[in-house]
Amino acid sequence: MKIIVAGDGQVGRAVTRQLSREGYDLTVIDPNPEVLAASETRYDVMIVQGNAATMGTLRTAGVESADLLIAATSADEVNLLCCLTARKMNPSIHTIARVRNPEYTEQQFAMREELGLSMTVNPEKVAAEEIYRTLQIPAFVGRDTFAKGKVEIVELEVRADSKLAGVPLNQLNQIVGVKVLVCAVTRDEETVIPNGSYVIQPGDHIHVTAQADKLARFMKNLKISTHPVNSVLVIGGGRVGFYLTQLLLAGGMNVKIIEENYDRCVELATAFPKASVYHGNGTSQKVLDTEGIEHADAVVTLTGSDEENLIVSMYANQLGVKKVITQITHMEHTAMFEKMGAGTMVVPKDLCSAHIVRYVRAMYNQTGEMLALHRVAGERVEAMEFRVDENVRYCGIPLKDIPLRKNILLASVSRRGEPVIPDGSTAFQPGDTAIVVASDIQPPIRQMNDIFAR
């Protein structure tokens, strides 16, 4: 499948990295020859220098024979024009545009219809939604929802005094009193898909799959607070801050924003009369102390500088703030961050690229449509939701008799909206949806049938 990526910036690079690993024919367009040269040597891609919204550049990139165009330049308008031009030159091409300006939110659907876009993505909005989800239950380091919110995969840190410390996984259900499944464990920067004899140790990050209603019981039995946060301190009022404030206010939380740019403060104060907006340098300790950082339930650092975000988050963590979330925009997400004590990491470009990759894999699919794709524990582990149809093999066969590939786990099967945590006797049928967790798999899983060894 031929894919053109227009724009070799943060999101473009993240998408390129992921898609080139999955073996598509990629062509990257950017006006800057230096970033292109870097992409050419790092990934197996072809490069074209120029303005991606011009016919000449698109023709050089082979738009006539391409299957998909991903427009991810820094300007929304260029992205839209690029998709429009590409559609004119090749009416059958699929187009994905990044549209990030909040002002275009209202006309999002009209534009998609009018310009024939297959999808629009907004990295900042996706990031804000992700942050909002994690803030709802602060005990979760990370949280992903599937099956229309009925199944969740949550990441928890096992503390030394936890009931789970030292417990082998096959005894987990007796101890917590509900049926849940640990689908992945991160220990010492390595994530594995564990089997029943795996023993949980303090310091591990466990990824738990559970029905949403069972999850509350699970948390209660483990004596982990499930109260949502009440007051949130947002440092940096950029686009992510904007979308996040919108969500938090709608969720009835108290929001305090610290923003350095006065004009931006005025904009935010105009848009959100209920939020408290402070003008000041959010990375200065004095400002933070004055604004009562230690009294916040949660601190979210969203400035444009990764380094400043990390340092402020570490400071907040030291003061004992219950929930700290750090945005990483420029750097590549690595395991190094997990050890820094800067709380949960949110990487907008990776979230956005996961959305795009899901679309690409779905395009490639013949059977077993992919409904959702989430990255769990950095880049390595993926959780995917599939719709089971007639062409999926092994329908109606008990799970213990199905040959799955290595490092793959079937985490949940939902029938008519009712999720089940599977055991050896569970079988799936056409019409079900299934959640699959896979760790570091090559070749990648594009459709349901890819999870079987034979």
Place this chain on the structure above:
Amino acid sequence: MNFKGIARIVGIALLLEACFMLPGMLLSLWDGEPDVALAYLATEVIVLAVGGALFLWGRNARGAFYEQEGFVATSLSWIALSVLGCLPFVFSGQIPSYVDALFEMVSGFTTTGASILTDVEAMSRGLLLWRSASHWIGGMGILVFLLAVTPAGGGYTMHLLRAESPGPSVGKLTPRMGQTTKILYGMYIVLTIVNLLFLLAGGMPMFDAVCTALGTAGTGGFGIKADSMASYSPYIQNVTTVFMLIFGVNFTVYYMIVLRRFSAALMDEELRLYLGVFALSTAGIAWNIRSMYATLEETVRHAAFQVSTIMTTTGYATTDFDLWPSFSKGILLMLMLLGACAGSTGGGLKMARVLLLMKNLHRSVRRSLHPNTVRVVKVNGEPVSEWVLSNANAYVTAYCVMLMGSYLLVSLDGFSIEANISAVFSCFNNIGPGFAEVGPTLSFAGYSAFSKIILTLDMLFGRLEIFPMLVLFSRHTWKRSL
């Protein structure tokens, strides 16, 4: 340095070499020469053992693979291939001296075609086939072949392509490396077979046709006759003239033709310069040697063949051009420097680089007259980055330094100036024959072992375009730390 990653690549390259040696071994069995076959067998065992060991050690290579690793892997692969590939000559006793055998093998892989054999026809056919096959492998490059047949592992592959493919700027034809290299080798194989068919149609014996086609395709030039191509019919000579020219063209042009973008292919500035230089040199030489041959046809045929063979850095000959007048020899010497097109199987400076340098020179002259002038160097309508220009300048500087140094060292043997200069030019630019003592009817056998080693290195430096080999001599390369 990622030594495991490098070992893996060198290992695979050696395993591929073992496969490429099989036809020579089978031919020597067919010819009833068990001693040659045995020499092959012994070599195969050594190559498989070394290649297998390197591959096994490096198969789980992890970690980064950057420019430096790409350069080192490329030059080490070429050295390993030559050092082990020459063993059949030594084991069979047909080239008893190891230095001579190594010279011959490097001359083969670098598509030079310079030989130390005083009597080619005495060598057994099984070994002659391997000699010519090495031209074919070296022409497009063993690592390009490796990239075509092994699944690409990560993004490092671009460094290997850059290090091995000639020219000032190397790009891919299609998004994926595996596909690009498959297309390159696909076109290469098809053109070689077409060449072979043309030669067979002219009544050339099968074995001769295969060896000639392999040597032409790689622009190598090992002859299997003492007089190279002189005793073949005019038809075969003309076919070879045309095919040498064809293999000296940038393969991107053929890809354009495959894509039916004919105007882009024909408007290519490098191609036009290349054909222009060919026509002009042929005309100049034909006029200069008009009194030496009986008919106009013969004059033009010899002139065109010699221009083609030197320009594409092949190195066949249809006549002893050492007997030609000075002007003609002068033209040939200049053509040795220029070489063929970038992205072809030929050597030399490359037309693309000459084009860049001339345009840059033009700009510098303008700038010295009008200091505030702003001009952009363009090739095929596309602006050329300053980085590429300064690289081309650096390359020529390194090129001149290497030529001068080798010339001085080779001069120790006391041959004529003409012989020494042409020998160094010929080896560095991967041509083959020179003038005087190393003329087309003679060989490099007379040089001392020391000079042969210098010339062997020149061939490798010239084929890999200096920098990948130079990296091997940097002490930073061999330190494990920063």
